[in-house]
Amino acid sequence: xTPARLIARQSLSGLTxxxxxxxxxAFFAAMVLVTAWLGWSATNTVDAIYVDAxxxxxxxxxxxPPNPVSQSAPLAVLxxxxxxxxxxxxxGSIVIxxxxxxxxxxxxxxxxxxxxxxxxxxxALGKMRAMVTATGAMxxxxxxxxxxxxxxxxxxxxxxxDLLRLALFLVAGWAYITIFGFVALGAAxxxxxxxxxxxxxxxxxxxVTFVLPELTANVHPTAAINPVSTLATTPDSVFFHLMxxxxxxxxxxxxxxxxxxxxxxxxxxxxxxxxPVPPAVALPVALILAGLFAAHSSAKLDLNAGGPDA
Amino acid sequence: MTKAIPAVxxxxxxxxxxxxxxxHPLSLDVPKGEVFGFLGHNGAGKTTTIRLLTTLLAPTxxxxxxxxxxxxxxxxxxxxSIGYLPENVRLYDRFTTxxxxxxxxxxxxxxxxxxxxxxxxxxxxxxxxxxxxxxxxSKGMRQRVGLAQAILHQPEVLFLDExxxxxxxxxxxxxxxxxxxxxxxxxxxFMNTHLLSEVARSCTSIGxxxxxxxxxxxxxxxxxxxxxxxxxxxxxxxxxxxxxxVAA
Numbered sequence: 001x002t003p004a005r006l007i008a009r010q011s012l013s014g015l016t017x018x019x020x021x022x023x024x025x026a027f028f029a030a031m032v033l034v035t036a037w038l039g040w041s042a043t044n045t046v047d048a049i050y051v052d053a054x055x056x057x058x059x060x061x062x063x064x065p066p067n068p069v070s071q072s073a074p075l076a077v078l079x080x081x082x083x084x085x086x087x088x089x090x091x092g093s094i095v096i097x098x099x100x101x102x103x104x105x106x107x108x109x110x111x112x113x114x115x116x117x118x119x120x121x122x123x124a125l126g127k128m129r130a131m132v133t134a135t136g137a138m139x140x141x142x143x144x145x146x147x148x149x150x151x152x153x154x155x156x157x158x159x160x161x162d163l164l165r166l167a168l169f170l171v172a173g174w175a176y177i178t179i180f181g182f183v184a185l186g187a188a189x190x191x192x193x194x195x196x197x198x199x200x201x202x203x204x205x206x207x208v209t210f211v212l213p214e215l216t217a218n219v220h221p222t223a224a225i226n227p228v229s230t231l232a233t234t235p236d237s238v239f240f241h242l243m244x245x246x247x248x249x250x251x252x253x254x255x256x257x258x259x260x261x262x263x264x265x266x267x268x269x270x271x272x273x274x275x276p277v278p279p280a281v282a283l284p285v286a287l288i289l290a291g292l293f294a295a296h297s298s299a300k301l302d303l304n305a306g307g308p309d310a
Numbered sequence: 311m312t313k314a315i316p317a318v319x320x321x322x323x324x325x326x327x328x329x330x331x332x333x334h335p336l337s338l339d340v341p342k343g344e345v346f347g348f349l350g351h352n353g354a355g356k357t358t359t360i361r362l363l364t365t366l367l368a369p370t371x372x373x374x375x376x377x378x379x380x381x382x383x384x385x386x387x388x389x390x391s392i393g394y395l396p397e398n399v400r401l402y403d404r405f406t407t408x409x410x411x412x413x414x415x416x417x418x419x420x421x422x423x424x425x426x427x428x429x430x431x432x433x434x435x436x437x438x439x440x441x442x443x444x445x446x447x448s449k450g451m452r453q454r455v456g457l458a459q460a461i462l463h464q465p466e467v468l469f470l471d472e473x474x475x476x477x478x479x480x481x482x483x484x485x486x487x488x489x490x491x492x493x494x495x496x497x498x499x500f501m502n503t504h505l506l507s508e509v510a511r512s513c514t515s516i517g518x519x520x521x522x523x524x525x526x527x528x529x530x531x532x533x534x535x536x537x538x539x540x541x542x543x544x545x546x547x548x549x550x551x552x553x554x555x556v557a558a
Contacts (some may be wrong), residue, residue: 006413006417007417010413014402014406015548094358100490103402106400106401107400107401108396108399108400108401109399109400109401111366111394112394112396112401112414112459112460113365114364114365114366115364115366115392116389116414116417117390117419118386118389118417119386119387126456188488197489228496303366304361304366304367
């Protein structure tokens with residue numbers, strides 16, 4: 001087993017024994033379940049009303065319109081999932097990124113690892129591998145719950161194409177939360193006090209999620225994470241045109257919200273993403289840049305720091 | 311006849327942070343098989359020296375070789391040859407002793423990590439702690455597990471940074487016995503310490519560092535022969551406070 005893989009495995013094993021991580025993941029899973037339940041409940045209500053109405057209409061000899069549930073895209077029932085990924089998923093990822101450094105720093109094991117015969121880059125690779133695996137596990141939880149719900153609602157007709165779109169949405173969600181995990185990992189490695197890294201990454205997340213969408217598209221902060229906000233029209237002013245151009249590529253929450261709406265098939269046809277860089281480009285580029293930051297910072301991590309007082 | 315390669319050899323090795331010189335150019339040879347006691351006041355530069363020798367810090371100038379390998383140009387070979395126990399090691403609290411040690415054995419590239427862990431636990435007489443979580447351990451127990459991770463890959467040179475710090479008299483005695491056993495196996499031990507009584511009992515040579523400068527370096531036998539009427543404490547205080555001429 002390579003050193004990077006060993007470090008990743010040890011780090012992941014440590015995360016599974018950390019109560020705060022388990023609570024966050026359980027909370028994330030619970031909110032995904034709530035999303036699923038809301039979608040299931042709303043769809044079932046509409047379906048039940050339709051069945052009653054259709055029965056009445058048929059009995060009275062009137063024409064029966066098609067079931068609205070079967071007319072809408074089945075993935076639209078998952079629209080709230082994007083919100084929980086943006087909020088709890090991203091914040092959970094930040095906590096995980098910070099803990100990947102904090103755990104070793106507090107245990108005083110960094111010098112023990114640093115005195116082992118492998119390249120410093122293996123440490124960075126191991127930590128990043130643990131990061132992408134942990135966020136992948138979070139999205140796998142979301143995938144299992146989402147797919148189970150889609151097949152539980154009898155009136156939904158799920159086609160292979162829908163599952164492909166759901167998979168792409170989950171990949172986009174994984175990329176989105178991993179960006180913040182990498183930022184937290186890099187910030188924790190770069191700053192001598194690990195709590196500073198957590199604060200720095202949280203500030204980045206707050207700016208990306210709530211401040212930038214307001215500057216680029218006049219999206220109210222509380223609406224910024226909602227995929228439905230992508231339907232709102234940006235005011236036609238010089239300020240927003242300029243901000244959209246300059247800050248648009250950094251407005252990842254907006255990009256993810258648009259991608260969520262597009263992939264979960266509830267955006268009207270022909271609605272184009274705002275800003276000069278589409279989310280399909282902005283999210284991967286941001287992931288790569290955040291990964292480079294995490295790799296560089298972890299490889300330069302001060303291995304002498306740490307111990308019980310860290 | 312070729313001269314044996316020293317286990318640790320430095321030439322003009324120094325470390326500065328900006329204008330602050332932590333370690334003045336240090337030239338020192340520690341032959342193989344020695345138990346070298348590195349003495350000095352707090353902040354003298356002992357820990358910095360160990361960090362330079364274990365490749366955890368890059369020197370500002372000078373060179374150092376450990377087990378024949380250059381710390382700057384061949385750090386991985388240096389790391390493959392050393393064991394290191396820093397001061398205040400804690401290890402992973404939520405893992406058992408065995409889990410901690412197996413991780414470090416694998417990271418050291420030990421071929422049979424499970425067997426190596428078992429042998430080390432037996433050697434240090436801590437097999438009963440194997441499946442207990444490290445977070446429940448006292449300082450002394452933790453220190454022994456820390457020592458286990460430092461020796462389980464059977465390094466040529468073992469670096470110990472204040473290994474007796476915080477130990478009770480029983481723990482100090484146990485550590486001394488372990489050092490004697492490791493010495494008997496031929497391991498070179500480079501030990502930072504404040505505890506002069508332990509130096510007198512365990513070490514075969516000593517060096518004294520004061521304000522980043524090596525002010526004394528000789529074998530314990532020579533110390534005994536030359537200064538037999540003076541205690542090690544008097545000698546240490548003299549050279550640490552007033553320089554090497556005091557020892558002359």
